[in-house]
Amino acid sequence: MWGHVRSGATHFQLRQTPPPGNPVRQFFHGLSLPFHIARALRTDAVAWRRYRRVAIIQCLVILGLVFFFKRSAFDRVDLDLGPEEAPAEAIEKPAQARLQRQSRREAQEAVRQVREELAAAGISTPEIKVVIDEDTSPAEAPPKPPAAAVVKKPQERLGFFARQLQLWAALFATMQIVQWVVIALSRDYHDAISRDASLLTAVEPEDEPLTPRVRLDVTWMQKKVSRRIRGFVVFAAGLPVLLLLAAPLCSVQNLLAVFIPVWSAYWLVVFTAGKSARAWESTSGRPPWFLRAWTWLTTRMPGFRWETLQGYGRFWERRTLSVFSPAIEVEKQPWAFAGLALVRALAMLPLVKCFLRPLIPVAAAHLLVAHRAASTPASPVEAPAPTTASAA
Known part of the structure; x- marks a missing residue:
């Protein structure tokens, strides 16, 4: 042969x-x-x-x-690497925004309660606005999760391979x-x-x-x-x-x-x-x-x-x-x-x-x-x- x-x-x-x-x-x-x-x-x-x-x-x-x-x-393919590969900034900024919104809601609720108590006592109060500096994080903010601590899910890994x-x-x-x-x-x-x-x-x-x-x-x-x-x-x-x-x-x-x-x-x-x-x-x-x-x-x-x-x-x-x-x-x-x-x-x-x-x-x-x-x-x-x- x-x-x-x-x-x-x-x-x-x-x-x-x-x-x-x-x-x-x-x-x-x-x-x-x-x-x-x-x-x-x-x-x-x-x-x-x-x-x-x-x-x-x-x-x-x-x-x-x-x-x-x-x-x-390549632009026709979604190349988003998912949360397991996201940089630290992509995790920190949404967490800070959520904490700021939560603090604003808590402050507004405290002002509303004070105004109701004063109104019940017959005392008129001016309009009070709650202003929170967005550049300042709350004192009791939880620690920022490190990127390495994020657990990779099997579905996310399969999505990456796909x-x-x-x-x-x-x-x-x-x-x-x-x-x-x-x-x-x-x-x-x-x-x-x-x-x-x-x-x-x-x-x-x-x-x-x-x-x-x-x-x-x-x-x-x-x-x-x-x-x-x-x-x-x-x-x-x-x-x-x-x-x-x-x-x-x-x-x-x-x-x-x-x-x-x-x-x-x-x-x-x-x-x-x-x-x-x-x-x-x-x-x-x-x-x-x-x-x-x-x-x-x-x-x-x-x-x-x-x-x-x-x-x-x-x-x-x-x-x-x-x-x-x-x-x-x-x-x-x-x-x-x-x-x-x-x-x-x-x-x-x-x-x-x-x-x-x-x-x-x-x-x-x-x-x-x-x-x-x-x-x-x-x-x-x-x-x-x-x-x-x-x-x-």
């Missing part, structure tokens, strides 16, 4: 070795492939310098913008937004890095040569939005089926807590394969496994052969027709693409994405090319002879 892992990205293209057959080996091959592609970039000084410079500059810009906007993110969690969540969201903007403006450099990596690992590049620059690509942004909508549609189309499958069982909520993450992970794997344009080239039109299973269930299984369920199957097929091709490619190499999807999930972290994003499409292309070459051994290998990025 480890021999396949250590062999690197050029293992299949240069040595003509078939992909590993063992599922564990496939998983580790897909998991390690992006890192081997990064190692292949080191063999060319120009490509390695561009890769490091782009990733480091993007990280510095993201950190700088997050530091600039962090106050607006506020800290909100703080870090706001910081994480800010970094994600800033990172998306930075990558959107500098994505040309990632495309150039992907092309360098393809040339250095002997796989045909999917992008044309270009001079990278910082720009706002409106067409690319529209495609990203449409892909996000398509991904949401194909994900949501399966939710009623998950609910239907969990309904007859005793614990629907617990089962959905398992089904929905598994369903999400499956589509993460499919769209990871879809990072390569080769994954969208299939013209077989064969439905993916979940549609085939639903068709079998609603046409052959007693108790499920209802026209309503069959109609929903046709609706489900129409909603997912556009992603049939990458879904079928995942069925051919589920374990390899699962390992690659795990790396892509790691690339969702802030700053890590700057280093891994340009490598994921090249790794997906390697898996697709290697599998097709192994499936048709008589056909010539698609990959060209290895070259250097600087020569290209």
Whole structure:
């Protein structure tokens, strides 16, 4: 197994070795492939310098913008530390105010009693006002409680941790937004890095040569939005089926807590394969496994052969027709693409994405090319002879 892992990205293209057959080996091959592609970039000084410079500059810009906007993110979180962390002045001043109000009420009550006694004796008295110097504390004022003597309650400690969690969540969201903007403006450099990596690992590049620059690509942004909508549609189309499958069982909520993450992970794997344009080239039109299973269930299984369920199957097929091709490619190499999807999930972290994003499409292309070459051994290998990025 480890021999396949250590062999690197050029293992299949240069040595003509078939992909590993063992599922564990496939998983580790897909998991390690992006890192081997990064190692292949080191063999060319120009490509390695561009890769490091782009990733480091993007990280510095993201950190700088997050530091600039962090106050607006922190202001949305209540950072009051609570009474257990309050300074001494915050405890002393309210106590002094309460003592002054109490002394004023006691003095007014004593004057009122004296006036009533004099009035009963027939003696008129002028209006008497009670004035208490607010800067003077009563002689018998209780000692001021020291801040260290305040007992921390468990609820207050939990509240402090909850506020800290909100703080870090706001910081994480800010970094994600800033990172998306930075990558959107500098994505040309990632495309150039992907092309360098393809040339250095002997796989045909999917992008044309270009001079990278910082720009706002409106067409690319529209495609990203449409892909996000398509991904949401194909994900949501399966939710009623998950609910239907969990309904007859005793614990629907617990089962959905398992089904929905598994369903999400499956589509993460499919769209990871879809990072390569080769994954969208299939013209077989064969439905993916979940549609085939639903068709079998609603046409052959007693108790499920209802026209309503069959109609929903046709609706489900129409909603997912556009992603049939990458879904079928995942069925051919589920374990390899699962390992690659795990790396892509790691690339969702802030700053890590700057280093891994340009490598994921090249790794997906390697898996697709290697599998097709192994499936048709008589056909010539698609990959060209290895070259250097600087020569290209």
